[in-house]
Each structure stands twice: as structure tokens, then as C-alpha cells.
């Protein structure tokens with residue numbers, strides 16, 4: 332079966348629910364490119380604005396620059412960028428933030444959600460993972476938000492991206508349930524990531540090499556080697572009560588014989 336044959340007429344939407352501008356491109360950009368190529372409408376959301384991502388500029392100026400970079404990257408796959416405008420380092424699981432997340436899910440009505448691993452090194456990522464999990468479960472309940480309920484709203488397929496370096500906060504490797512071959516779209520993923528010039532520049536100045544893109548390529552190759560392809564992204568599927576348990580990503584991107 333070819334990828335295109337699986338596209339349903341219902342115009343499926345994927346939401347990458349991440350903490351900071353550039354996280355979607357780092358952790359699941361290749362998968363988003365592949366989904367967009369088979370007709371999925373992509374949405375990239377960040378809970379925080381990226382305001383700590385500069386050594387020299389003010390929080391407001393940094394956030395404004397990073398929002399523009401995120402919009403540029405999203406535009407490469409005709410995706411929509413959303414920012415919930417929390418502060419870097421202070422993403423918490425509380426009522427106001429969860430309400431913002433539920434309302435975002437109401438507007439997007441995603442069939443597929445990609446979010447951070449709850450075993451990530453960075454607490455903003457961990458909190459975003461919990462927020463994404465809670466919002467995905469709640470948003471289709473009629474009374475949970477005053478925003479209209481879009482047709483097709485339901486508990487979506489949900490996957491956790493790799494934590495950074497594929498290890499949990501204690502250094503133990505995370506065992507993926509699902510791999511997506513991104514060999515053919517690795518350079519497009521790199522171009523999306525390169526839109527985040529503010530982050531790439533200071534890492535390049537600090538390391539003296541293009542570490543921003545090099546680290547992404549190293550990780551993609553490491554995951555690729557595990558399934559005998561050039562480059563891959565790895566995920567753990569959320570299969571708890573009420574969530575669809577069939578492996579949608581594996582079904583969408585099963586290699587053609």
C-alpha cells in the first residue's frame with residue numbers, strides 16, 4: 332500500500348505539542364514533513380515562547396524573534412504555528428496552562444498528537460508532556476471548554492518523542508515502540524531546523540562547529556541504524572485506557588514492498 336492511499340477524506344490533522352520553539356523540528360520534524368507530504372494538515376504548538384534563548388537580547392525581543400523563526404519553519408510544510416506564551420523554565424502543570432492547552436486542542440481537533448517524553452531531561456518538556464496528555468484526553472468532552480466542538484473531535488493517537496539523546500533523566504536508554512524512516516526527508520528537516528537561526532548561531536559560536544544541525548543528524552543516524560535505514564525518528568506510543576492502540580505511524584509509513 333502506498334502512503335497516499337491511506338489519506339482519509341476527513342482531512343486529518345496532526346498537532347506537535349512541544350515546549351519551546353525548535354523542539355518540534357528537533358524531535359519530530361521529519362515525521363511532520365512526511366505527514367504533510369501525504370496530505371495531513373500540520374500544527375506546531377509551543378507552550379513557552381523561547382524567551383530565554385538568548386545571551387544578549389531581552390526576553391520580549393528574543394520571544395518575538397523566535398516566534399518568527401518558528402513560523403518560518405512551520406511554513407515550509409504549510410503548518411500553522413501556535414504559541415501559548417508561557418515563560419521558558421516556568422512551564423507548569425496548573426489550571427490556567429491546562430485550559431490554554433484544552434482550548435488549543437479544541438481549535439485544532441487533532442487526530443494525531445506528538446509531544447515530549449515524560450522522561451525528558453528538561454522540566455518544561457516533562458510538564459508539556461503531561462499537559463499534552465491531559466488535554467488530549469479531555470478536549471473532546473463537551474463541557475470542558477466553551478469553544479465549539481469540531482466534528483471528529485475524539486481522543487487522538489498520541490506518541491511521545493525521543494527524549495534528548497534517547498535517554499531518560501537518569502541516563503537509561505528509552506525503548507521506542509515505533510520508528511519513522513526519515514532518510515528521504517532528513518535535509519528538509521535540517522532546513523526547518525535551520526530556520527531557528529538565533530539558536531544555531533550561538534551554538535556555532537560556542538562550539539565552533541554547526542552543532543545545532545550536527546547533533547540532530549547524529550541522533551537521526553543512531554535511530555536509523557537500529558532499523559537499517561539512514562535516518563529515523565523514534566517514538567513511544569501512549570496506549571493507555573481510551574487511547575487508540577493501533578500503531579498509526581507504523582501503518583502510515585510501512586515500507587512499500
Ligand SMILES: [Zn+2]
Pocket residue numbers: 350351354453456
Ligand atoms: Zn525545549
